[in-house]
Amino acid sequence: MEQWIDFAKGPLFAFTFLVMILGLARLVLIQVYSLLTGKGRRLRNAQWRKIIGDAASWVVPVRHLIPGTKLFSAVSYLFHIGVLAVPLFLADHVVLWESFLGIGLPEIGYGLADFLTLFTISCVLILFAFRLFSRRLRSMSRRADFGLLVAVLVPFLSGYLAMHPSYNPFPWDVMMLTHLLSAELLFVLIPFTKLAHIVLF
Secondary structure, X not given: OHHHHHHHHOHHHHHHHHHHHHHHHHHXXXXXXXXHHHHHHHHHOOOHHHHHXXXXXXXXXXXXXXXXXXXXXXXXXXXXXXHHHHHHHEHHHHHHHHHHHOOXXXXXXHHHHHHHHHHHHHHHHHHHHHHHHOHHHHHHOOXXXXXXXXXXXXXXXXXXXXXXXXXXXXXXXXXXXXXXXXXXXXXXXXXXXXHHHHHHO
């Protein structure tokens, strides 16, 4: 099992991370090319101050919330904080970024990481319940939407259990391998699913 974990931490991590980076770069280039060729003339006369202001307003999208889905939208917004913060800034993850990318990122403590992990897991379950039990959201949801929520949930849940053996009903190496493989599956899914909005949005 240790060999599988080492493989997942090493070559497989590097490969899946590269797939994600190249896949996202491809999408960005396609969007930029489409923008320049399809709307090039209009861009010359664009009101850039208004465009930048509108884009910035989505950082805290209070005025963009859809009536009737405000709680769902708020939970979805907060969910993104944990989804980004824990993978990027947890100390154990920072070691991977430094070894593969040579990038030193600031670290968050394990206490804050635990809180954000449990918070993210709670948000995923709430979003899942909304899509399942709200007639309006259920009508807009596809199987892929539920599948992506599960794909995000598994690495957070398995990572938390691997870090807390007293709560973990499975062997540590099984849970750690599950954490690594599910996170790497997420890397591969990101450029080819709605999750690509992490750069396109």
